[in-house]
Amino acid sequence: MQRSPAHLFITFTLIGLSGFGGVLPWARRTLVEQKQWLTSQEFNALLGVCQLVPGPNIVNLAVCVGERFGGVRGAFAAVGGLMLAPMSIVILLALLYDHYGEFERVQGILRGISSVGVGLIAATGFKMLKDELDYPPMLAVIAISIVIATIYQLALGWVVAITLPLALAVAWRKAR
Numbered sequence: 001m002q003r004s005p006a007h008l009f010i011t012f013t014l015i016g017l018s019g020f021g022g023v024l025p026w027a028r029r030t031l032v033e034q035k036q037w038l039t040s041q042e043f044n045a046l047l048g049v050c051q052l053v054p055g056p057n058i059v060n061l062a063v064c065v066g067e068r069f070g071g072v073r074g075a076f077a078a079v080g081g082l083m084l085a086p087m088s089i090v091i092l093l094a095l096l097y098d099h100y101g102e103f104e105r106v107q108g109i110l111r112g113i114s115s116v117g118v119g120l121i122a123a124t125g126f127k128m129l130k131d132e133l134d135y136p137p138m139l140a141v142i143a144i145s146i147v148i149a150t151i152y153q154l155a156l157g158w159v160v161a162i163t164l165p166l167a168l169a170v171a172w173r174k175a176r
Contacts, residue, residue: 001037001069002069002070003037003069003070003074004070005070005073005074005076005077006077007070008065008066008069008070008074008077008078008081009077009078009080009081010081011030011035011078011081012062012066012077012078012079012080012081012082013081013082013084013085014030015027015030015081015082016081016082016083016084016085016086017085017086017089018030019117019120022117022120022121023058023082024047024057024058024061024121024124025120025121025123025124026120027058027061027062028043028124028127028128031043031065037065037069038065040127040128040131041131043128044128044131044132045171046061046064046065047061047128049064050064052160058082059079059082059083062075062078062079062081062082063075063078063079065078066078066079129142135170135174137170137173137174138167138170138171138174140166140170141163141166141167141170144162144163144166145159145163148162148163
């Protein structure tokens with residue numbers, strides 16, 4: 001189903017304004033739960049692809065969703081909507097922080113905001129994990145990834161290189 005570039009711009013502007021510093025939870029909520037443009041599985045798969053290409057995951061996701069629903073113009077509209085308002089606000093906040101940043105209350109507010117961001121990202125991760133609990137072989141891929149990253153402390157590139165073939169095989173089998 002096609003969406004106009006204006007519709008994509010507005011949708012991604014609202015996503016960008018909803019979750020400063022961590023818009024992925026808001027993107028999932030908007031695209032999967034509210035607008036139902038993507039299923040949960042489609043979102044997870046698309047995000048997985050977006051994590052493999054260079055650049056911020058959420059910008060890559062905006063490009064993919066924008067292109068899917070509005071072509072090249074939709075991709076530009078989605079990215080523009082995602083970035084324009086938050087960038088303007090960040091510039092304004094930087095000016096304010098330059099003037100008021102040394103105050104203890106400002107430091108406390110920033111610590112509180114970062115805690116909320118961590119909680120939102122964790123909640124989104126659990127929602128995405130819930131979709132995979134129905135398929136035990138994917139849990140094995142998740143467990144292997146966690147073991148490689150934590151016990152063997154390999155860099156993310158190595159974790160991806162080691163688990164990607166297994167993950168692709170499991171996902172291909174699940175899709176059939």
